[in-house]
Amino acid sequence: MTPIPSDPKRITKGMWWMEAWSLIEGCTKVSPACVNCWAAAMAHIRGGQANPAMQKRYGGLTNDKGNWNGTIRCNEAELLKPMKRRKPTTYAVWTDLYHESVPNEFIMRVLNLCTDRRFEPHTICILTKRIRRASYIIHSLDRGDWWKAKSTIILGTTVEDQQRADERMPHIVELHKLGWRTMVSYEPALGPVDFKPWAEHIDWLIVGGETGRGARPMDSEWASAAVCVCLKAKVPLFYKSTGSCTKPRPLWDNLNIRQLPEVRAGTTITAQMSAENSSAAARGA
Numbered sequence: 001m002t003p004i005p006s007d008p009k010r011i012t013k014g015m016w017w018m019e020a021w022s023l024i025e026g027c028t029k030v031s032p033a034c035v036n037c038w039a040a041a042m043a044h045i046r047g048g049q050a051n052p053a054m055q056k057r058y059g060g061l062t063n064d065k066g067n068w069n070g071t072i073r074c075n076e077a078e079l080l081k082p083m084k085r086r087k088p089t090t091y092a093v094w095t096d097l098y099h100e101s102v103p104n105e106f107i108m109r110v111l112n113l114c115t116d117r118r119f120e121p122h123t124i125c126i127l128t129k130r131i132r133r134a135s136y137i138i139h140s141l142d143r144g145d146w147w148k149a150k151s152t153i154i155l156g157t158t159v160e161d162q163q164r165a166d167e168r169m170p171h172i173v174e175l176h177k178l179g180w181r182t183m184v185s186y187e188p189a190l191g192p193v194d195f196k197p198w199a200e201h202i203d204w205l206i207v208g209g210e211t212g213r214g215a216r217p218m219d220s221e222w223a224s225a226a227v228c229v230c231l232k233a234k235v236p237l238f239y240k241s242t243g244s245c246t247k248p249r250p251l252w253d254n255l256n257i258r259q260l261p262e263v264r265a266g267t268t269i270t271a272q273m274s275a276e277n278s279s280a281a282a283r284g285a
């Protein structure tokens with residue numbers, strides 16, 4: 001088994017994804033991790049530029065204070081982007097595909113595209129804070145060819161503190177039991193989280209403190225606890241950064257654990273095909 005596609009230069013900078021797949025423009029803040037939303041700040045700046053292309057794409061998404069105003073646009077022009085690239089690439093889906101205003105139909109198109117053989121070289125990381133909706137939609141899929149998307153997609157959620165973990169992790173567990181690869185972003189870490197009860201259902205954990213303007217501190221004890229759980233349960237860990245105001249810093253600034261999850265495409269597909277074949281055989285097909 002090999003790790004998912006990666007770019008060593010970006011990994012060194014703490015960036016686990018190689019390309020953004022910008023499917024959704026706009027969002028709504030939904031939990032404490034969203035307070036200093038980087039995407040909203042960028043959209044506000046870009047939407048205010050004189051460049052007409054920037055205005056068209058980002059204008060009207062934010063209010064006077066630079067917060068999202070609830071407007072959502074599905075970016076049809078981006079849909080086929082990964083198909084045009086042959087180099088194996090890890091994509092991060094921007095912003096939140098499962099936002100309540102994104103139509104089901106658009107989400108299904110994305111999932112359907114991920115079953116296309118032209119997506120096979122790629123890994124699509126879909127991180128959402130609306131994992132409940134993601135789980136609901138995935139549970140509603142018929143058998144069809146959806147299993148093919150399991151070898152391409154890693155489904156994930158952000159948990160910034162114990163409350164968010166308690167709310168979101170049960171959905172990650174359910175999805176993992178259905179055979180989906182899972183990732184959890186403990187970034188920005190805003191409070192302690194006990195990952196032990198869920199460790200066997202996490203295929204990849206990202207840990208990091210908040211960076212940028214207004215960054216809130218990550219206690220190094222929280223990071224230590226997450227790192228220990230990963231080491232004990234053999235969960236691949238990507239330690240992104242200490243953040244802008246973590247104390248004490250020296251050890252953590254030099255912590256260089258940047259593991260990637262393994263590609264399980266062959267295993268997943270084979271297992272699923274075996275399951276399909278056995279049920280076909282049981283039906284006498």
Ligand code: SF4
Nearest residue numbers: 027028029034037095
């Ligand atoms: S879910 Fe993500 S994109 Fe949306 S407001 Fe929160 S941090 Fe920003």
